[in-house]
Amino acid sequence: MAAPAEDEQANNTNSGAEITEKVTFRSLGVTDVLCEACDQLGWKTPSKIQQESLPLALQGKDVIGLAETGSGKTGAFAIPIIQALLENPQRLFGLILTPTRELAFQISEQFEALGSSIGIKCAVIVGGIDMMTQAIHLAKKPHVVIATPGRLVDHLENTKGFNLRALKYLVMDEADRILNMDFEAEVDKILKVIPRDRHTYLFSATMTKKVAKLQRASLQDPVKVEVSTKYQTVEKxxxxxxxxxxxxxxxxxxxxxxxxxxxxxxxxxxxxxxxxxxxxxxxxxxxxxxxxxxxxxxxxxxxxxxxxxxxxxxxxxxxxxxxxxxxxxxxxxxxxxxxxxxxxxxxxxxxxxxxxxxxxxxxxxxxxxxxxxxxxxxxxxxxxxxxxxxxxxxxxxxxxxxxxxxxxxxxxxxxxxxxxxxxxxxxxxxxxxxxxxxxxxxxxxxxxxxxxxxxxxxxxxxxxxxxxx
Structure with missing residues (x-):
């Protein structure tokens, strides 16, 4: 399970951004148990996006992260959510919205790898899988739900007893792609049924007009973190x-x-x-x-x-x-x-x-x-x-x-x-x-x-x- 996380993390060190050797997860405020989990996954040094966003997220601020794919974004939002969960254990604590099914499963793997020592439970809610099976998983009230917007709305409207009224963290990963795939209506419905006093992280490769509009609608006094403004490919x-x-x-x-x-x-x-x-x-x-x-x-x-x-x-x-x-x-x-x-x-x-x-x-x-x-x-x-x-x-x-x-x-x-x-x-x-x-x-x-x-x-x-x- 560690492999995908390790490779995404390893790629960060080659994304064109200089990383200060002395910066460690511990120096950014990450708790010891999660530092050990990062070490087991082969994450030796925080990536640029993690260096910039983790201190802010751990202080409880809403974050907008602009970074390319493979820059370590998953760790940037998974670590603060798991650390907050350690301090305040609760079911249906976090929701991560992603544009594709495969990415949802990959994020789930990374959450479970990071939280393996504390027994974190995740549910992946995407299309193409039986609704009843997913409803059973949701009835067990996992700590984190990773979902594509369309299928999550189906469950919010049709699955008896399921709601996100106690949600503490919302993440929109690859937000530009979510909106490009015309999930705007579904995202609006989700925002209406989750608490306003939550922490929100919005990660996107680009700051499009749609993403800027979503930012205004869903984040409170966010801090913007930008790792790469220029579109580039790796030198090798x-x-x-x-x-x-x-x-x-x-x-x-x-x-x-x-x-x-x-x-x-x-x-x-x-x-x-x-x-x-x-x-x-x-x-x-x-x-x-x-x-x-x-x-x-x-x-x-x-x-x-x-x-x-x-x-x-x-x-x-x-x-x-x-x-x-x-x-x-x-x-x-x-x-x-x-x-x-x-x-x-x-x-x-x-x-x-x-x-x-x-x-x-x-x-x-x-x-x-x-x-x-x-x-x-x-x-x-x-x-x-x-x-x-x-x-x-x-x-x-x-x-x-x-x-x-x-x-x-x-x-x-x-x-x-x-x-x-x-x-x-x-x-x-x-x-x-x-x-x-x-x-x-x-x-x-x-x-x-x-x-x-x-x-x-x-x-x-x-x-x-x-x-x-």
Whole structure:
């Protein structure tokens, strides 16, 4: 459980901010039992955001923290809440609102790791999981609730006996993303049913107009702490672009995966459908890719993430649901297969690699339709990306195999859609532990049979690629 926290914390020391050696958690006012917990998690020195915000938070002030993902924000709000809980034990003490389900589970892990010696209880309340199971967890009155706004409102309106009238701490993490995802109405409803005399921490990567409005509505005499005003990427990250025609994107993707075989990859796509299509196509070429996107069930999403974290899969194909906050320490290469529409998302995507002082590589695919978006990214980060070298003739040799894999992937997508329509509610086969692309194997076997091979048999070229991965 310590691993994600440790990697986020370790990355802080490489975020471009100078950290004074003499500053310790103890010197900031953190109690001994929590100093020991930080030490066990490998948090040797407070990060810049923690140095700035912890003394203020421990004095009981409301805090606005502006810092990038991976800067140690979770520790900055978890430590004061747990310390206050030690002094005044109470159920339903803190509420943390986050934009995504995966981030909610990660924050819960860090709370439980920090509070393991005092037996802190957390409940994660997110969509995609049975409401009744969550209602049972809430009935046990955990100390801290970590939730996405939509599902929390569902429980406040429909779960008998559940309320947050005794709440002492509210945290809005990644507030800019919460508001960008149109959770404003839900946040307003939550603010109306929790006490006004609470402590509030608002953490955001950017101070947008919506965040400023939320600050006025929810914080009392807040102190603003700003760690990084300039959008930047870490120095050890090698950033490249590759300029190619749209119709050959898949070929270039397979070529790069083949060339850099042995590394672990995160491939970012713009839509859920394209994420599934790319994962299926790569599987058909013998590459062990796994998808992660918002239309997958929660168990499947966590399953994909765990398989990638445990290195049983070396390629994670994802939408921007995986671009923020997730700590996966071993990502070697980030591929922006679809260029992000919002330039700031580029920073978050490439921040999945070159973490904790390691080096990393990011390659952005730029087609004839993406030039303006690409120029915005260069303007935002204040540097020009270098051209990634490629041999067009070598890439085109893959065309035949990639076209066949694309054709099978389209058939599998159609088959998956048909199965979803036929499938009775709650009757998904292996729904808890397999992603949809693994269920598509049946179509693949039929296709292989029709080509005269044994079911599931790979072509000679595919076998070579599979071995290298």
């Amino acid at each position: 990250l090698q950033q490249h672009y590759i300029f190619i025609p749209t119709k050959y994107k898949d070929c270039y993707l397979v070529s790069i995966l083949n060339e850099l075989a042995g590394n672990s990859f995160m491939i970012f796509c713009s839509t859920c459908n394209n994420t599934t299509r790319v994962a299926l196509m790569l599987r058909n070429l013998g590459l062990n890719a796994i998808p992660l996107h918002g239309q997958m069930g929660q168990n499947k999403r966590l399953g994909s993430l765990n398989k990638f974290k445990s290195k049983t899969r070396s390629i994670l194909v994802a939408t921007d649901v995986a671009s923020r906050g997730l700590d996966i320490p071993h990502v070697d290469v980030v591929l922006n297969f679809d260029i992000p529409t919002h330039s700031k998302d580029y920073i978050h995507r490439v921040g999945r690699t070159a973490r904790a002082g390691r080096s990393g590589k990011a390659i952005t695919f730029v087609t004839q339709y993406d030039v303006e978006l690409y120029q915005r990214i260069e303007y935002l980060i204040g540097k020009q990306l270098t051209l990634y070298p490629s041999e067009e003739q070598e890439v085109m040799l893959l065309m035949e195999r990639v076209s066949e894999a694309q054709r099978i992937a389209k058939m599998e997508l159609r088959d998956m859609e048909d199965n979803k329509k036929k499938r009775p509610a709650g009757g998904a086969k292996n729904a808890d532990d397999a992603d949809d692309t693994e269920d598509a194997l049946g179509v693949r076997k039929k296709v292989k049979k029709s080509h005269g091979g044994k079911p599931g048999q790979k072509s000679q070229g595919n076998r070579k690629m599979s071995k290298r991965h």
